Amino acid sequence: MSDQMRPPRGRRPLGHDNMTKERLLQAAQRLFETRSFLEVGTREIAEEAGLAVGTINYQFGSKDGLLDALCDRITPALSQERLAGLSIALTQGGSREERLRGILRALLQPVLRWSRRPEARLFFGPFLTRVKADGPQRIRELKNEETLSLHPFRDAFQALFPELSEEDIGWKLHFVLAIEHALTAEQERLFLLTDGKTSDEDVEQTLERSLDFMIHGWLAPAR
Missing domain, CATH: 1.10.357.10 (Tetracycline Repressor, domain 2)
Structure with a gap:
C-alpha cells in the first residue's frame, strides 16, 4: 500500500473545542475546589473525567496547560x-x-x-x-x-x-x-x-x- 493510501497511525486528532477537553476541565475544577493544585495529579484528573491518563498531555500539553485553559475560558x-x-x-x-x-x-x-x-x-x-x-x-x-x-x-x-x-x-x-x-x-x-x-x-x-x-x-x- 502506498504512503498516500496508508491510514494514519495513532488516534485521530481531536478538535480544539470538544467534549473531551470539557470533561477534563470540569473534572479538574471539581478537584481543585477542595484540594490544592500540588495535591491533585494528572492521573486523578483523568480518572475523575473517566479518560485515559495521557489525555491531559494530548489535549493540553501538561497539567499547567490545563489550568491555563480553565482560566483563559x-x-x-x-x-x-x-x-x-x-x-x-x-x-x-x-x-x-x-x-x-x-x-x-x-x-x-x-x-x-x-x-x-x-x-x-x-x-x-x-x-x-x-x-x-x-x-x-x-x-x-x-x-x-x-x-x-x-x-x-x-x-x-x-x-x-x-x-x-x-x-x-x-x-x-x-x-x-x-x-x-x-x-x-x-x-x-x-x-x-x-x-x-x-x-x-x-x-x-x-x-x-x-x-x-x-x-x-x-x-x-x-x-
Whole structure:
C-alpha cells in the first residue's frame, strides 16, 4: 500500500473545542475546589473525567496547560465585558453620584453574573483562590494581570474625583474589589450571618445593595 493510501497511525486528532477537553476541565475544577493544585495529579484528573491518563498531555500539553485553559475560558471574556460596560458608562450624563454608579455597575455586574452561571460557579469560589496561591507561576501572575486590566476603571474614578490623590483612588478601588471578592467567593458566609434569611442569588438585588454601600464610601471625605 502506498504512503498516500496508508491510514494514519495513532488516534485521530481531536478538535480544539470538544467534549473531551470539557470533561477534563470540569473534572479538574471539581478537584481543585477542595484540594490544592500540588495535591491533585494528572492521573486523578483523568480518572475523575473517566479518560485515559495521557489525555491531559494530548489535549493540553501538561497539567499547567490545563489550568491555563480553565482560566483563559473565563477571565478574558469577563475583562472584555467589563470594559464594554465602562465605555457605555462614560458616555452617560447625570450627577457625579449617578456617573459613579454607572462605573461601579460596569465593574461589578459582569463578575456577579458570571459567578452565578452553573459552569463558572466553582471558578469564582475556592478554586480560584487556591490556584492563585499554589498553582504554577503563570496562574499566580494572573492576579497581577487582572489588576492591570482595571487601570481604565482607576482612570475613570480619577477623572470623576480629581480632588482625590492617586493613593486615595487606589484605596477606594481596593475596598471595592474586596467587596467583589466577598460577593463571589464568600456566598455561604452571608447565608450564615443572616441565619438563612437572605442570599445573594438575585444578581440585580445584590448589585444594587452593594452599589448603595460603595457609593457612600466613594463620596466620604478622604483622610
